[in-house]
Amino acid sequence: MTLVKRNETVIEVRDLEKSFKTIDVLKGVSFNVQRGSIFALLGSNGAGKTTTIKILSTLLKPQSGSAKIEGFDVIKHPGSVRDTISLTGQFSTVDELLTARENLTMIGNLLHLSDVKSRVNDLLEKFNLMEDADRMVATFSGGMKRRLDIAMSLLGTPSVIFLDEPTTGLDPKSRISMWKMIKEFASIGVTIFLTTQYLEEAEYLADRIAILHDGKIVIEGSVSEIKQMIPTVFIILHLNNESEKLKTLNIYKNRNAEIIQGTNHVKVESDGTTVDILDILKKLESNDIVASSFEQKKPTLENVFLKIVNNEV
Amino acid sequence: MNIIKKLKYYTSDTNVMIKRNIVHTVRNLESFLTTILLPVFMMLAFVYVFGGAINVGTMNYVDYVFSGIIIISIAFSASIVAVGVNKDFTKGVIDRFRTMNISKSAIFSGYVFSSMLRNIISIVIITLIAFLIGFRPNATFLDWLMIIGMLLLFIFSFTWMVVMTSILANSPESASGLSMIIVFIPYVSSAFVPPETMPKALRIFAQNQPFTYINDTLKALFLGNPVGNNAVLAIVWCAGIFIFSYIVAQIIYSRKIE
Numbered sequence: 001m002t003l004v005k006r007n008e009t010v011i012e013v014r015d016l017e018k019s020f021k022t023i024d025v026l027k028g029v030s031f032n033v034q035r036g037s038i039f040a041l042l043g044s045n046g047a048g049k050t051t052t053i054k055i056l057s058t059l060l061k062p063q064s065g066s067a068k069i070e071g072f073d074v075i076k077h078p079g080s081v082r083d084t085i086s087l088t089g090q091f092s093t094v095d096e097l098l099t100a101r102e103n104l105t106m107i108g109n110l111l112h113l114s115d116v117k118s119r120v121n122d123l124l125e126k127f128n129l130m131e132d133a134d135r136m137v138a139t140f141s142g143g144m145k146r147r148l149d150i151a152m153s154l155l156g157t158p159s160v161i162f163l164d165e166p167t168t169g170l171d172p173k174s175r176i177s178m179w180k181m182i183k184e185f186a187s188i189g190v191t192i193f194l195t196t197q198y199l200e201e202a203e204y205l206a207d208r209i210a211i212l213h214d215g216k217i218v219i220e221g222s223v224s225e226i227k228q229m230i231p232t233v234f235i236i237l238h239l240n241n242e243s244e245k246l247k248t249l250n251i252y253k254n255r256n257a258e259i260i261q262g263t264n265h266v267k268v269e270s271d272g273t274t275v276d277i278l279d280i281l282k283k284l285e286s287n288d289i290v291a292s293s294f295e296q297k298k299p300t301l302e303n304v305f306l307k308i309v310n311n312e313v
Numbered sequence: 314m315n316i317i318k319k320l321k322y323y324t325s326d327t328n329v330m331i332k333r334n335i336v337h338t339v340r341n342l343e344s345f346l347t348t349i350l351l352p353v354f355m356m357l358a359f360v361y362v363f364g365g366a367i368n369v370g371t372m373n374y375v376d377y378v379f380s381g382i383i384i385i386s387i388a389f390s391a392s393i394v395a396v397g398v399n400k401d402f403t404k405g406v407i408d409r410f411r412t413m414n415i416s417k418s419a420i421f422s423g424y425v426f427s428s429m430l431r432n433i434i435s436i437v438i439i440t441l442i443a444f445l446i447g448f449r450p451n452a453t454f455l456d457w458l459m460i461i462g463m464l465l466l467f468i469f470s471f472t473w474m475v476v477m478t479s480i481l482a483n484s485p486e487s488a489s490g491l492s493m494i495i496v497f498i499p500y501v502s503s504a505f506v507p508p509e510t511m512p513k514a515l516r517i518f519a520q521n522q523p524f525t526y527i528n529d530t531l532k533a534l535f536l537g538n539p540v541g542n543n544a545v546l547a548i549v550w551c552a553g554i555f556i557f558s559y560i561v562a563q564i565i566y567s568r569k570i571e
Binding site for chain 2: 083093106107162
């Protein structure tokens with residue numbers, strides 16, 4: 001059993017700034033990550049997620065600001081940082097011409113582990129790769145490659161794991177097994193820092209979420225905290241034809257009404273109280289529109305994210 | 314960390330890297346075979362097709378061209394290094410190694426030593442075939458030792474140059490393209506035809522470029538002729554190429570993390 005001390009800061013990031021030539025990618029990024037938690041950094045393409053992860057994993061140097069991992073400064077003591085972390089990049093870095101076992105053994109030898117053979121077998125078993133252990137990786141599916149990639153990252157038993165878009169390009173089944181694995185690591189006290197474009201993923205996995213936009217963290221908090229920042233629910237009205245749809249859109253302009261593409265559904269914002277919902281329905285009635293049904297939907301992270309991005313732009 | 318432990322890690326890491334590169338060569342055998350077969354075909358073509366029309370004096374043409382073929386085979390094999398190095402750098406493999414505290418010298422040594430091994434194998438095969446088609450060197454035992462030394466030094470420094478250009482290139486395709494340019498340089502040397510037969514500008518280039526010094530040194534040693542100052546110039550060029558490539562490679566490597 002690993003003794004897990006929660007509420008202990010493992011990653012401490014202060015005012016990170018990084019620019020490439022004339023482009024400012026990070027303009028003062030700060031956050032903390034607690035031990036054993038899963039921290040998701042969300043952002044659209046080019047928001048600076050990979051840059052952040054590269055700085056934290058000692059692959060890039062920031063222009064200013066600081067980052068500490070397990071108390072070690074990533075700029076002053078990159079060697080000590082490297083001993084405690086592992087990185088699984090956005091593109092799998094498995095060696096395609098080697099077998100799964102050879103890949104793991106190579107990394108084990110480079111880490112100077114004393115029990116490479118048994119560690120490799122453990123990980124092959126754990127990542128469900130035993131049957132294909134001696135096949136060349138070039139013949140593996142995307143999901144298998146990603147599993148091997150992460151297995152390679154775990155050989156050194158790191159206390160902090162960086163995962164850059166771990167499920168990008170995976171089929172739904174592989175994605176779910178990846179999620180399961182990530183939760184397992186966290187449960188034994190490993191700290192997970194991941195980036196993702198999938199809001200659903202962050203929502204499902206993360207204890208805390210930070211949204212990176214335009215080089216800054218625009219929101220940081222737990223999933224429920226972030227959801228509370230926009231206290232609205234959505235009422236989805238199921239209408240019967242085009243003209244009703246357009247009419248409805250007009251009536252609820254003040255509620256940011258939106259057509260859900262490809263359907264006869266219109267989405268309007270509400271505070272979720274019965275009074276407010278009744279108000280929506282009454283308005284429909286007074287305009288002689290009959291909806292075949294309606295449903296209430298809680299906001300997803302995607303809604304939060306889009307709202308923030310739209311407000312900023 | 315004390316020095317002995319560091320050295321132990323370096324040797325063990327270098328071993329792992331050399332092994333990795335050798336497995337790559339074995340699993341991607343056709344590209345290795347190409348770098349052996351191409352010079353062999355060239356040798357056959359030069360000896361049986363063009364050789365008759367090229368005047369190299371009273372000498373047997375295969376004796377004249379053999380050292381040039383060896384140089385071309387070393388140049389051809391550069392493409393394997395180029396693609397391998399560049400893939401590692403552009404596909405994130407180096408990033409993984411770097412987050413693992415592996416010394417960059419171990420990574421570079423892996424490329425260089427496996428390249429030397431590949432070249433030794435192909436040179437041995439090409440030499441055997443050359444003997445079959447009438448290559449008759451006059452080298453003494455001492456000459457052979459000097460030939461081996463010269464070749465190892467040349468392969469070593471040449472591989473470093475390819476490693477350096479391959480880190481610089483943005484994709485495996487452009488790295489391979491750059492290595493093709495390098496392959497072209499030996500043609501404008503004394504490797505296949507006497508430089509005296511070339512137009513003036515080319516002749517000046519051909520007479521003063523490193524491939525010519527290396528080729529003339531090797532040729533003289535094979536034929537048992539005096540090497541003159543070619544050997545010294547060849548060694549100076551190789552050392553210069555190595556030092557320049559080594560320094561530039563280190564600079565580019567550390568630039569990547571700025």
